[in-house]
Amino acid sequence: MSASVALAAAGCDGPEEHGHPLHARARGTEQEAASYASVLDLEGLGRGVLVRTRGGHAVKIEGNPQHPASLGATDIFAEAAVLSLHDPERSQRIRHDGAPQMPRQLNAALAAARDALPPDGAGLRLLTGPLASPTLARLIGEVLNLYPGARWHRCDPLADDAALDGSLAAFGRPVAVLPDLARARAVLCLGADPLGPGPAQLRQARDWSVARRNGRAAGALPHLFVAEASPSLTGARADRRIPLHPAEAESFARAVAATLGVPGLASSGSHAAAAGVAEALRSAGQAGLVLAGRGQSPAVHALAHAMNHTLGAAGTALRLTAPPMARPERMTASLAALVADMVAGQVTHLLILGSNPVQEAPAALGFADALRRVGVTLHAGLWFDETAQRCHWHVPLRHPLEAWGDSRAFDGTPAIRQPVTRPLVEVAYEEASLLSALLGTPLTARAAVTATWRDVWGEESFESRWAEALETGTAGGPAPAIAPPLDPGWDRPGRPPSTGLTAIFAPDPGLREDAQNAWLQEMPRPMTGIAWGNAALFDPQTAERLALSPGDEVELILDGRRVLAACWPTPGQAPGCVTLPLGGGRAAAGAVGSERGFDANLLRPADGAWLAGGLEVRPTGRRAALVATAPPHRPDGSGAVPRLRAGEELPPITPQASLHPSWPQPGRAWAMVIDVDACIGCNACAVACQAENNVPVVGPAELARGRGMHWLRIDRHDHPQAPAASFQPVPCMHCEKAPCEPVCPVNATVHDNEGLNVMVHARCIGTRTCSNNCPYKVRRFNWNDHRPSLDTARRNVEVPLRPRGVMEKCTYCSHRISAARSAAAVEGRALRDGEIETACQRACPTQAITFGDLNADDSAVAAQRRDGRSYALLEHLGTRPRTTYLAPVVPGDTT
Structure with missing residues (x-):
C-alpha cells in the first residue's frame, strides 16, 4: 500500500512542477497538444521555444515567434533537447565518492561544510559555465557579499577572450x-x-x-x-x-x-x-x-x-x-586562477554548477589533478560525467525543461524559463536552490526567480507582467544600444603566429556539450558528412604530401601531448592548417557519447588558445573507426543544382510523357517548394523531422552500412565558383507518377486523393522493390525493430511506430494536415493558406521551405511554382514530383 501511495504521489505533480494553465495559458487548440513558452540556453544565452506537451510530458520543441533569438525557428540543439530530457542515462541519485546517498545525508554534509567555513568564506569557490541568468547572477552576488573571501570562476571552452581584449583595445570597455x-x-x-x-x-x-x-x-x-x-x-x-x-x-x-x-x-x-x-x-x-x-x-x-x-x-x-553575460571577464584566465589556487592549497570548498571542467578544460591546465587537492568538492549536473566522477559529492540537476529559471538572449532580451514537463528524476536539484542553501535561506527555484523579477517590475505590476512573460516567452526588450568612441590608441599589433603546421581548435558543429544525444551524434556534419565521431580536417595538399587518405589514422603531437585521430582531407581548408573539433573523445558520456572520435582538449594549450603552431603529424598505418555518409569531395558535375545570374530564368516545369495513367485531382494537391538560395545546410529541418515522426536512431554500425533512417537528408553540392556550395534538402518527392507504386506487389505504397504518396505499413512485406525503383533514394527500410528503444513518454503519439521490415519515408507530416482539417471543420471554415506547417518548414531559420495547396492559384506554394527559378529534381525522368526547388542566384562579379 505504501509503495502504491508513493508511486501515485510521484506521478501527480501539481502546477508547481510543470507547465500548467495556472502558470500560463496553453497555446494551440483542444485537438492539438498543449504548448508552453520557455527558453533554452546555448553557450549561456537563451533562445525562445514553445514546448508541445502530452499528458504533462514534453514531446516536441518549436521556436517561439515572439522571441528575437528564434523568431519561430529552431536549431538542432533545441530540437534535440527533448531527447536529452528523456535520456535514461541521466543522473538519477545523489552520490558520495560514487556511492548512492539519501538527501538527508547530503543536507548533513552541506551543513557541516558550511559550518567549517571561516566567517569571510575564505577557501570557498564557485565554478559555473557561461551564465546570463539574472537570478543566478543575483544569487551568486549575494553569496559573494556574504562571504567576501569566496571567489566565482567560470569554465567556458568556447569563450573568445580575444574578442573581449579587442573591444577593450578599441573602446576601453566590453561590448x-x-x-x-x-x-x-x-x-x-x-x-x-x-x-x-x-x-x-x-x-x-x-x-x-x-x-x-x-x-x-x-x-x-x-x-x-x-x-x-x-x-x-x-x-x-x-x-x-x-x-x-x-x-x-x-x-x-x-x-x-x-x-x-x-x-x-x-x-x-x-x-x-x-x-x-x-x-x-x-x-x-x-x-x-x-x-x-x-x-x-x-x-x-x-x-x-x-x-x-x-x-x-x-x-x-x-x-x-553591453554584453548580456554576467560579469564579462577572460574565461581562460578565470579558470587558470582557480587551478593555481587549488594547487596552492587555498581552496577548501568547491561547488561546481552545471559545468564539466575535467572534460572541457585543456588537459595541459591540469584541472583534474588540482581537483584532488580540494577538501570538499560538490558537482551538480545532468549526468554523472567526468567531473562528477572526480568530486566527493554529486547531485543530479533538473533538466532545463523541468526547472524554473531565467536567461538573456544574445541581444539582451530576458525571458522566464518555466517547467513544461513532469520531472523525470525523483531526486533532483536546481542551481538556484543550491545557491540559496549557501546563503542559509533555502528557496525553491521559482521563489528565487519571482524575487528577482519582483524587484525589477515592482510589487504593483508584478502579477500581470509575470503572467504575460510566461505566456509570451519574453520578459522585456533588448539591451539598449551604446555608441562608445573609438580609442585613439586602438591599434596594437599582435604577435605573429608561430610557423609550421598550425592546429586550429574549433567547436564541433553538431555537438557542443551534447555528446550524450543520439540524434546529434547520428546527424551528419554539414561540411564533412561525418557522424558518430569526429576527425582531424586536413587541407588536401598536406594530406597528399603525407600520403594520407580519408579515414587514415594519424598521431597528432603538440608540445609533447599526443592523441590519435582520423584524417579527413577537406577542400577549402587553408594550406598548413589542421582543424581539430572539440567535444569528442568523451570518457564518461554514457553508451551514446563515450569513445566517439578523439578529444582535442588533450592537445589544446593551457591558456585555451584557439590556435597553436608546431603541430606534428605521424601516420600510424592503420585505419580509424570513422562513420562518413558522404565522400570528402562531391563536385556538382551533374548539374543537380542549377545556378542563375540575376535576371535569368529557367524554362518552366513541363510534364514529361509517362506510361502511368492520368487521373484528375480536382481537390487539394499538397506540394512543397524548397528555396536552395536560402538553405544554409544547418540540419534543423532533418532533426525536426526526426523528432516529429519518431524516426529511430540506428547507431554507428548500421549507419556505416547505409541503413540510416533519416526521412530527410541534405545533399551538399560543391561548386568551383562562388558560392562554394549549395545545400539541397531531399525529402520524399511525392511524385504524381511515382515509380515506387506500380512495383509494389502488395499495393502498400499508394496515392491518396490529395496527391500524397502514402505508405500502408500493415500491407508492407519488406520486398524493398519500391526503394529500388525510387530514383531519389528517399525511402528507408526498417531493418531492426526500434520500437522498444523509443520512450513512450517522448514519442509523438500522433505518429505510429513502424515495425521491423517495412519501408519508411517523408509523409509531408500528414498528421498535421489531418489535425488542421479537423480544426477547420469544427470551426466551420475552409483551410487557410499557410495554416499547415510541416515540421521541417517550421524549424527552418531561413524560411526556405513553403508548403500548401498547389491547386489554389493564390497559395504561396503555387506562386513559387510559377517563379522563374523553379526546377524539379531529375525532371527528365517524368516522375512529376510535388516537391520542387528554387535555384540559387549568384552574383555577376565576385572579384
Missing part, C-alpha cells in the same frame, strides 16, 4: 556586436560564422535570407566575403570565400582597413583580395559590416571595430550593446 544582416549590403567575415551554430544563428540566418530576398527583388544582391581557415556554413554560402591561414589574417585585415582609410592604423598589410573587398565595403557605406570570429587575435577584433566605425555601420548594419 557585444549585434549584426543586422537584413540591412547589410556588404559583409566581410574574418573567421566569423554568423550562419553557423550559435546562440544567434537563428536570427542572423533569418536576417541574411531577408537581405537575399530583398536583393533579388531589387536586382542588387548583398555581398558576402568570408576569409577563413576551415570551411564553415557561412563560407559555403559566400559570394567569395578566401582560404586564409591564421598567420595571414591580421595582414589581410590591415590591408582592407588601409584601403578603407581607417584612421589611427599603426601599419598596413597586403593581400591580393583586399582591394576588391574594401571597394565593396566602401560602396555599401553604412550598410557595410566587418565581423571577426573565434580564433582571431585581439588585433583583428580591434581592426574589425575600427573598420565598422569608419564605415558608420553602427545603427544600420550593426548595433553595439
Whole structure:
C-alpha cells in the first residue's frame, strides 16, 4: 500500500512542477497538444521555444515567434533537447565518492561544510559555465557579499577572450556586436560564422535570407566575403570565400582597413583580395559590416571595430550593446586562477554548477589533478560525467525543461524559463536552490526567480507582467544600444603566429556539450558528412604530401601531448592548417557519447588558445573507426543544382510523357517548394523531422552500412565558383507518377486523393522493390525493430511506430494536415493558406521551405511554382514530383 501511495504521489505533480494553465495559458487548440513558452540556453544565452506537451510530458520543441533569438525557428540543439530530457542515462541519485546517498545525508554534509567555513568564506569557490541568468547572477552576488573571501570562476571552452581584449583595445570597455544582416549590403567575415551554430544563428540566418530576398527583388544582391581557415556554413554560402591561414589574417585585415582609410592604423598589410573587398565595403557605406570570429587575435577584433566605425555601420548594419553575460571577464584566465589556487592549497570548498571542467578544460591546465587537492568538492549536473566522477559529492540537476529559471538572449532580451514537463528524476536539484542553501535561506527555484523579477517590475505590476512573460516567452526588450568612441590608441599589433603546421581548435558543429544525444551524434556534419565521431580536417595538399587518405589514422603531437585521430582531407581548408573539433573523445558520456572520435582538449594549450603552431603529424598505418555518409569531395558535375545570374530564368516545369495513367485531382494537391538560395545546410529541418515522426536512431554500425533512417537528408553540392556550395534538402518527392507504386506487389505504397504518396505499413512485406525503383533514394527500410528503444513518454503519439521490415519515408507530416482539417471543420471554415506547417518548414531559420495547396492559384506554394527559378529534381525522368526547388542566384562579379 505504501509503495502504491508513493508511486501515485510521484506521478501527480501539481502546477508547481510543470507547465500548467495556472502558470500560463496553453497555446494551440483542444485537438492539438498543449504548448508552453520557455527558453533554452546555448553557450549561456537563451533562445525562445514553445514546448508541445502530452499528458504533462514534453514531446516536441518549436521556436517561439515572439522571441528575437528564434523568431519561430529552431536549431538542432533545441530540437534535440527533448531527447536529452528523456535520456535514461541521466543522473538519477545523489552520490558520495560514487556511492548512492539519501538527501538527508547530503543536507548533513552541506551543513557541516558550511559550518567549517571561516566567517569571510575564505577557501570557498564557485565554478559555473557561461551564465546570463539574472537570478543566478543575483544569487551568486549575494553569496559573494556574504562571504567576501569566496571567489566565482567560470569554465567556458568556447569563450573568445580575444574578442573581449579587442573591444577593450578599441573602446576601453566590453561590448557585444549585434549584426543586422537584413540591412547589410556588404559583409566581410574574418573567421566569423554568423550562419553557423550559435546562440544567434537563428536570427542572423533569418536576417541574411531577408537581405537575399530583398536583393533579388531589387536586382542588387548583398555581398558576402568570408576569409577563413576551415570551411564553415557561412563560407559555403559566400559570394567569395578566401582560404586564409591564421598567420595571414591580421595582414589581410590591415590591408582592407588601409584601403578603407581607417584612421589611427599603426601599419598596413597586403593581400591580393583586399582591394576588391574594401571597394565593396566602401560602396555599401553604412550598410557595410566587418565581423571577426573565434580564433582571431585581439588585433583583428580591434581592426574589425575600427573598420565598422569608419564605415558608420553602427545603427544600420550593426548595433553595439553591453554584453548580456554576467560579469564579462577572460574565461581562460578565470579558470587558470582557480587551478593555481587549488594547487596552492587555498581552496577548501568547491561547488561546481552545471559545468564539466575535467572534460572541457585543456588537459595541459591540469584541472583534474588540482581537483584532488580540494577538501570538499560538490558537482551538480545532468549526468554523472567526468567531473562528477572526480568530486566527493554529486547531485543530479533538473533538466532545463523541468526547472524554473531565467536567461538573456544574445541581444539582451530576458525571458522566464518555466517547467513544461513532469520531472523525470525523483531526486533532483536546481542551481538556484543550491545557491540559496549557501546563503542559509533555502528557496525553491521559482521563489528565487519571482524575487528577482519582483524587484525589477515592482510589487504593483508584478502579477500581470509575470503572467504575460510566461505566456509570451519574453520578459522585456533588448539591451539598449551604446555608441562608445573609438580609442585613439586602438591599434596594437599582435604577435605573429608561430610557423609550421598550425592546429586550429574549433567547436564541433553538431555537438557542443551534447555528446550524450543520439540524434546529434547520428546527424551528419554539414561540411564533412561525418557522424558518430569526429576527425582531424586536413587541407588536401598536406594530406597528399603525407600520403594520407580519408579515414587514415594519424598521431597528432603538440608540445609533447599526443592523441590519435582520423584524417579527413577537406577542400577549402587553408594550406598548413589542421582543424581539430572539440567535444569528442568523451570518457564518461554514457553508451551514446563515450569513445566517439578523439578529444582535442588533450592537445589544446593551457591558456585555451584557439590556435597553436608546431603541430606534428605521424601516420600510424592503420585505419580509424570513422562513420562518413558522404565522400570528402562531391563536385556538382551533374548539374543537380542549377545556378542563375540575376535576371535569368529557367524554362518552366513541363510534364514529361509517362506510361502511368492520368487521373484528375480536382481537390487539394499538397506540394512543397524548397528555396536552395536560402538553405544554409544547418540540419534543423532533418532533426525536426526526426523528432516529429519518431524516426529511430540506428547507431554507428548500421549507419556505416547505409541503413540510416533519416526521412530527410541534405545533399551538399560543391561548386568551383562562388558560392562554394549549395545545400539541397531531399525529402520524399511525392511524385504524381511515382515509380515506387506500380512495383509494389502488395499495393502498400499508394496515392491518396490529395496527391500524397502514402505508405500502408500493415500491407508492407519488406520486398524493398519500391526503394529500388525510387530514383531519389528517399525511402528507408526498417531493418531492426526500434520500437522498444523509443520512450513512450517522448514519442509523438500522433505518429505510429513502424515495425521491423517495412519501408519508411517523408509523409509531408500528414498528421498535421489531418489535425488542421479537423480544426477547420469544427470551426466551420475552409483551410487557410499557410495554416499547415510541416515540421521541417517550421524549424527552418531561413524560411526556405513553403508548403500548401498547389491547386489554389493564390497559395504561396503555387506562386513559387510559377517563379522563374523553379526546377524539379531529375525532371527528365517524368516522375512529376510535388516537391520542387528554387535555384540559387549568384552574383555577376565576385572579384
